Each structure stands twice: as C-alpha cells, then as structure tokens.
Amino acid sequence: MDFAFGPEDEALRKEARSWLAARLPAAGSAPEGPVAPVTPVDLRAWERELGSGGWIGLGWDTAHGTYGNRSAGLAGQLVWAEEYARAGAPAARLGHTGEHLLAPTLLAHGDAAQRSRFLPPIARGEELWCQGYSEPGAGSDLAAVRTTAVRSGRTGTYRISGQKTWTSHAHEAHWCFLLARTTPGSRRHHGLSFLLVPLDQPGRVDIRPIRQLTGAADFCDVFLDGAEARAEHLVGAEGDGWRVAVDLLGRERGAATLTRQIGYAAELARVIRLAVDSGAAEDPVLRDRLVRQWAELWTMRRHTLRTLGTDGGPGAAGVTKLLWARWHRALGELAMQVQGPAAALGPGAWHTDRPYELDALQRLFLFSRADTIHSGTDEIQRTVIAERVLGLPKEPRP
Template sequence: MEFGFDAEDEVFRTEVRGWLSAQLTGDMGRRDWERRLGGAGWIGLGWPEDGYGNRRVSLTRQVVWAEEYARSGAPARSGHIGENLLAPTLIAHGTPEQKDRFLPPVARGEELWCQGYSEPGAGSDLAGVRTAAARDGDAYRVTGQKIWTSLAHEADWCFVLARTEPGSRRHHGLTFLLVPMDQPGRIEVRPIRQLTGTSEFNEVFFDGAVARAAHVVGGEGNGWRVAMGLLGFERGVSTLAQQIGFAAELGRVVRTAVANGAADDPVVRDRLVRQWALLRTMRWNALRTLGNAADAGAPSVAKLLWGRWHQQLGELAMQVRGAAGAVGPADWSPSAPYELDAYQQLFLFSRADTIYGGSDEIQRTIIAERVLGLPKEPRGPEG
C-alpha cells in the first residue's frame, strides 16, 4: 500500500492542531477530557461504521489525528480501550442492540472500558483462562480473577473472556461477556504498584458478578474467535502515534547527551544514531503495512520492533545520565515518597515492554507458524 498525505489532509492537520491548542488550557480530569473529545466528534474516527455519534474520516486523517494528538502533549487517553478495542469488535461481532447500547456512550466519552483477559495463570497463554461464568436465568454469574487490567480502577465496564462450559479446555468453551464494574461486593479492584510507583494496572476479583445474557458478544462458546478478532484491532494507527512519543523521548535523551558531554563518547554517539535510524525504520514499516489486512505478521513484527527499541532507549538514557541516573533527588528523605525523574521512569517502565501486549516469545511463534509456515511447537495433551 502506498501511503501519503494530500493537501486536504494537511488542511485537516491544521484544524486538529488549532482545536487541540485551544482546548489544552488549564487542568481537567481525565473523564472531563474524554467528554470534551466526544463532544467535538474526535472519538471513533477509525470505526468502520458511523451513525453512533462518531464521524468517519479517511485512514490518512486518522493518522493525522493520532500524530497531532501525540505531538500536542494532550492527556493520555482513558477511553482508548473502549474506542479502539471494544467498539470495532462490537461492530464486527455484536448484535444491533449491543451496538446501539454501547457505541454511543463510548463516542461521547461517557463510558470507560477495561479488558479482562490476562490471569495469574494465563498471561501470554490466554487460552488457559480459568475465570468461569455460569448461566443463571437471563444472566451469567462470573467468578475468578483477572490481572494486569489497565485502568480497571476507572472503568465503568469490562469485557471478560470467561469459561462457560465446565470441563472445557484451551480455546473451547470460552465466552466473551460485557460486565458492568459497579457491583460492590461482587467485583473488587486492587491497584498494582509498579516499579515506577504508579498503578495503571490492577487485579480484578469477580465473586458472582452479574453479566446479562444479552451482553454476550458473538454467542456462547465463541469467545476465542471474538477475543482474537479484538486483538487484531490492537495495533495500527495508534502505532504511529506511539512513535511520535518515542521520537520526543529520544530527542530529550539526545539533548541531554550533548549538554553533559556524553555524546562525545563514540560508543554513545553510535547508539544514539542507531536509535534514530531504527525509529525511522519502524515508521516506514508501519506506513507500509497500514491498512494491509492481508499482512498477517505485521502486528507481531511491529510489536517486536518497538518493544525492544523502547527498552534499548531506556538503557541508553541511563548510560547518558551516568551515575546521576542511579540516585534520587538531592532533597530525598526516608519519610518522603521516592520521586523518579523522567529517565528513571522510562528505564523502569520499559522493562515490561517486551512482555505486555503479547510477549516477544509469543510474537515470534505467531510469525513462525502463521507467516513462515514453520511446524507448530509441540504442545501438551491440552493444546
């Protein structure tokens, strides 16, 4: 696919920059920001259908919006999971009633979602989920535990992959359920404190939580097919926006290296140039594959590239900082919280980049089996 921006795209870019500049004034809560985006029609640009309060634009303009949003320094999106994961999944697999119920509040920025996939014993091996959902009249009772659930502490709803057929194994007997989070005594959310001191991720415990039977997506027992369809939406336009953020981080590291003399070291200078060249390569690869649904390996290749690249940037940031990167602020005391600087946060958080969102090992297996056609890895009796 040849990908490029035309004159009308650049007019759209000017509109986007102007709107973001006018709106990004003062402090506002994350929910208030989502509602502001929804009120202006900026949520759901990439949905394959309109008519739910969103507006559709071309693929190139979706890229323009994502890139300019990243450049503007606008708040991290709380509505990303609902807009970019759940909504396309409902459009592909949901009933008309489900689309009418859930898509408009997402488009308005009024309802936030989280993803109930990973479990303590089923992270990269998603087919090993044990969370169970038992039919109870016109509802299901959900019992089990999910982990690494991004933004669960803010979410109104969770889409949950659960086992509805007792005794089923692996990909069989799974169902995709839409579960309301406001169920005191039946759902407990426990934030997970990370190395960075922040808590974007959570453990979620379901103890007989109720999900309506009408909120099963794709039919009972078809959860694996729906879940895999959702993961296909996980990467795409957002990858290009992510690279804008990466470029900003790299720029800060380069400026620090020049300012403190680290760039005088030829080894450091070579690593800085390599990071820049690899980032450009990732962008060209993303543009080449964007919109090419036939390229089954593209998402896995992209994840392998950016995960390791970002880890290497964190390591390089520490090398550029030198000994100063290993110590806290001068006014630190045992009685005060430890404050990480931007480079320390980058280094610590990026250690997980090759694990979350599909580990490197899983991505290589996907490429080997589904793209290169190599023999599948030997699996146990349940595989």
C-alpha cells in the same frame, strides 16, 4: 507505503492544532509529553473534553452510523495523532481501551443494539473500559483462561467467577470486556465467550490496584465472584469468543501502533536533546546508538504502514509487537546511559516526604522493562511466528 496528506487532511490538522492549543496553553512547547503529571480526575475530564470536541472515534467504521463522532481515514487519524503528540496532551488516556479496542470490535462482531448502547457513551468520553484477558497462569497463553461464566435460563444472565490480572485502569473503568469459559470441560481456545461486564457490582467485583516499579498503580487485579453479565451483552456467539478476542488483539497492534510510535518519537527527541545539551553525544559510541535508535524507529513506521494496507497474516501482529517492545526497552536503557550517574537519583532524592519521585526518563526506563512481557511476551510472539508462519513443529502442549 507513503501517505500523501490531502487538502481535507491539512484542514483537519489546522482544526486539531487550534482546538488543542485552546485547551493546552503549552501546545507545541513540550513535544516530549505532558508538562506535569495528570491526576485520574483530570484524565476523566479530559476524556469528556475530547468527546465534546468530536475527537474520539475518528477511525471507526461509519457503515453502521457515526454514533456522534466525526470520521476520518487513516491519513486523517495520523494527522490527529501527530498534533495530539505535538501539543503535549496526556499520552496515557483512560479512554484508549474503549475507543481503539472495544469499539472496532463491536463494529465488526457486535449487533445493532450493542453498538447503539455502548458506542455513543465511548464517543462522548463518558464510559471507560478495561480489558479482562490475562489471568494468573494465563497471561501470554490466552487460551489457558480459567474464568467461568454460567448462564441462567431463568434470569437470562451469566454468572462469572475467576480472576483477571494486569488489567489496565480497571479502578477507573465502568465496564470490562473479558473472556470466560462458558462450556464446562472445554480446553484451550474452545468454549470461550466474549462478555461485557459492568464493574459496579459491590460484593461481586473486587478491584485491587497493583503497585509498579514506577510507583504508579495503573494495573489491577480484578476478582469476580458471581459477577453478572446480561445475555444480550454477549458479543458474537457463545463459545466463539476466541475468534472475537484474537481479532481485537490484531486491532491493538495495528493502526494504534502508529500512534504509539509518534509518542516514541517524542521520547527519543527528549533523549537526543539531553545528549546534545549535556555533551554526551560527543561520545562516538553513544552517538551511534542514538542514530541507530532513530533509524530503527522509522523502519518500524515503514513496516507498520506497509502492513496496514494488506492482510499481514497471523505473524504480522507478532512481528510488530517484537519490534516496538525491544526498541522501547532499549530507549529506556539509552536514556539512563545519556544521563550518566545522575540517573540513579530522582528529583525527590533529598525530600523525605517524596523520596520515590521520578523524572520522565526514569519512568520511561522502569516502565519499559515490562514491554517485552506485557501484551504477549517475546517468547510467545516468536512461537506464533515459528508455528503459524514458518511452519515449524509445534511445541508440546500440556
């Protein structure tokens, strides 16, 4: 599948480039990503800036209204993503979960009141969301969720108890969408419901950041002790949460993957430039790895474009996840090989006040070690493909 950018797409590109250049003076000079680390406060302000410019929600379905955002087709979304990466804008956006995961899900499964309540604040960059899926013992095996939600007929609310883990940016979010078991005694994917939960509930919601290998704490444990969710914030029917959740996961690994690949291309460009400048590219074995990494990236892009226009079936998302996770982990390893022995020392190695400071490629290496684990482990993805696509015998279930 090939994209031909039309005049309207090129006009959008010109507008996006001009808008980003006005707000990021180094636009175009740092294709590898942000010039300097961005604090959480800066990232919250950046979301509001994107919202005021109308750059949030370009891919939302406009059949139900625009909700304050401009609309663009897939080609237009790619234009924006390319210019965003080119400008060195913050790659780790706090609003990603609300814009790319929850909003399309509400457009597909929510009612008019839910869309009117939640989409405009997301489009303005004012309300941030996190995803409450994984639990201790229910990470890649999402159907093993044990968090419970009991509905009170008197108050019309759900009382939620349980623990969610590896919840990205929960400490920065205002709301969490989560899966909870609303049917007592139900098993696996039966009896689950998809709920929208406010996180500002002192004594009922406890959020604890998890320190990572990189030194950052972008993930959190979220403890729910009778946290309340209003009945009108149930998305879809009670007990039908599995269908909603699986549809959302398909969106996570669909068009958003193209945007991720643009960031990957910038990271690869940085590694190649370092290899050329340092002379490491003269090693034929290393040069072969660099070329192979480049070829695999563009193969992934072609695969993603091909599956976007069709119903890829139950295995498409799993194949996409397997491809990018292993590729990105290999890129982190390659970055360390290009740097050689210097990769073992961070820029803060000689400073006692900041001994664990890392450069961008060291963060890439350490963070990418988890790529084959988060968002569904490689083992789970292969099981889904084997059972649902190839029709192989199912693994025994407890």
